Amino acid sequence: MTEASALYDIPGPRTRQRHFAYGVLSTVVILGLLGWILHLLFDTGQFTYTKWMPFEYKGIQELLLRGLGNTLKAFAIAGALSLALGGLLAAGRLSDHRPVRWLATVLVEFFRAMPVLVMIFFVFVALKVQPLPALVAGLTLYNGSVLAEVFRSGIGSVERGQREAAFALGMRKSQVMAHVLVPQAVRAMLPAIISQLVVALKDTSLGYLITYEEFLHAGKLIASNLDYDLPFIPVVLVISPIYIGMCMLLSWFAGWVSRREQRSPKTEAVDVAAAAPGTLLPGGDPPTAPGP
Amino acid sequence: MNVLTDNFSTYGEGFLGTVELTVYSSVLALVLGFVMASFRVAPVGSIRVFGTAWVTVLRNTPLTLLFFAVLLGLPRFGLVLPFQVFAILALGCYTSAFICEALRSGINTVPTGQGEAARSLGMTFGQTLGLVVLPQAFRSVIPPVGSTLIALAKNSAIAGAFSVTELLGTYKTLSELGYNIVWTFVWIAVGYLIITLAISALFNVLERKWGIAR
Numbered sequence: 399m400t401e402a403s404a405l406y407d408i409p410g411p412r413t414r415q416r417h418f419a420y421g422v423l424s425t426v427v428i429l430g431l432l433g434w435i436l437h438l439l440f441d442t443g444q445f446t447y448t449k450w451m452p453f454e455y456k457g458i459q460e461l462l463l464r465g466l467g468n469t470l471k472a473f474a475i476a477g478a479l480s481l482a483l484g485g486l487l488a489a490g491r492l493s494d495h496r497p498v499r500w501l502a503t504v505l506v507e508f509f510r511a512m513p514v515l516v517m518i519f520f521v522f523v524a525l526k527v528q529p530l531p532a533l534v535a536g537l538t539l540y541n542g543s544v545l546a547e548v549f550r551s552g553i554g555s556v557e558r559g560q561r562e563a564a565f566a567l568g569m570r571k572s573q574v575m576a577h578v579l580v581p582q583a584v585r586a587m588l589p590a591i592i593s594q595l596v597v598a599l600k601d602t603s604l605g606y607l608i609t610y611e612e613f614l615h616a617g618k619l620i621a622s623n624l625d626y627d628l629p630f631i632p633v634v635l636v637i638s639p640i641y642i643g644m645c646m647l648l649s650w651f652a653g654w655v656s657r658r659e660q661r662s663p664k665t666e667a668v669d670v671a672a673a674a675p676g677t678l679l680p681g682g683d684p685p686t687a688p689g690p
Numbered sequence: 691m692n693v694l695t696d697n698f699s700t701y702g703e704g705f706l707g708t709v710e711l712t713v714y715s716s717v718l719a720l721v722l723g724f725v726m727a728s729f730r731v732a733p734v735g736s737i738r739v740f741g742t743a744w745v746t747v748l749r750n751t752p753l754t755l756l757f758f759a760v761l762l763g764l765p766r767f768g769l770v771l772p773f774q775v776f777a778i779l780a781l782g783c784y785t786s787a788f789i790c791e792a793l794r795s796g797i798n799t800v801p802t803g804q805g806e807a808a809r810s811l812g813m814t815f816g817q818t819l820g821l822v823v824l825p826q827a828f829r830s831v832i833p834p835v836g837s838t839l840i841a842l843a844k845n846s847a848i849a850g851a852f853s854v855t856e857l858l859g860t861y862k863t864l865s866e867l868g869y870n871i872v873w874t875f876v877w878i879a880v881g882y883l884i885i886t887l888a889i890s891a892l893f894n895v896l897e898r899k900w901g902i903a904r
Contacts, residue, residue, distance in 0.1 A: 404823050405797065406733050409733065424736045444766075512879060512882060513858070600752040603753075607754065630766055641752055
């Protein structure tokens, strides 16, 4: 383990041997488990040609791609609208006027407490709109309110002196916000924003439940086809890696941004040169230069 | 108003269904999350990899896809259970990944010195874990676990769309009976608010009792 933990001591030679034995044992168990699942898949005939045949047809491939496109379309619209709504609600919550602040707080708290699916169904069933607008509306209301909280806490985390200094320079309220607070806050909250967008991407799959023709819906169409012997498991095996891969990519991006933000420019600017050979330094070995 | 009074039993059934789903899946998620968290901090490499893979995959799986795979996929292997059990399985496994991360970061907040001090006093591993590390981790873990469980209660609405008896599913019955659809949804919303507010109140009490004074 790289990081020290409060739980375990640094292992000695005997403990290391024991851990090695445990490692071998658990690897065998995990591989056995995987093998059993694979055996089960073969045993129930999930890898027969008939079940995988549909993926060779152009029509089916196009159906899947169209579904994927629809998923991404819903994600793009819902993402952009949630960012806008989040900004609006955050501005409302930070407003100087009490009624505005109060209204924004009620809206944010209500939409955060509601399941997304209830909102989507409400828009879809009660307001009788098309599936795509219903899905986008539900996702926007929920993710917009969550993002509003992210924005608000981001603005709140900027040091108070910054705001005071900007006001002292004679800036107006909106100028302070736009030129001083927001640019600093965005840096800190970018990872949280991207993580919330991952949630939005995952939740686009709820469109399946209101018959929006997205990726999962396309999968379901193929899976319920009797001609191919109901290829349910093959469909899951094909679409889940794509879904999970997309979300992982976005999560990884959030992690990357957050690691980048944590790099402090102050400590990086100092480039310690390696001591010239033969230099005598107090306290033992010459320091090595920090890695790139 | 009469939407509620006329159909109190339908709403009650749905409400209880959601509560049941939430409680059972919470228990499963907490147990599984604890196991996975202990896997992720284990000193054995392959167990750690297994825990990490579990968390990474499940955190990035859309819950609808998981429901789809579990409710419609597992019967293909000859595993036939009531839909409610499948729903609990899917919800519990999904949430366990988030619980695991909350617990792990809780364990990581305990300073290394605490464990070192415990060991230098001659405490065994079990004592270090039970008397020193876990009590401290527990205190910082209360708020994130609470918000994860609230999310679980909200996610249970998806089960309704897969024909498990729960609160959101009642809208179908009521709209077939010709009741005003907007009021139907108002009472569904109130039902969910009661559940989420109850969980959040419970965790506020826990936090006040055991949480870290900040």
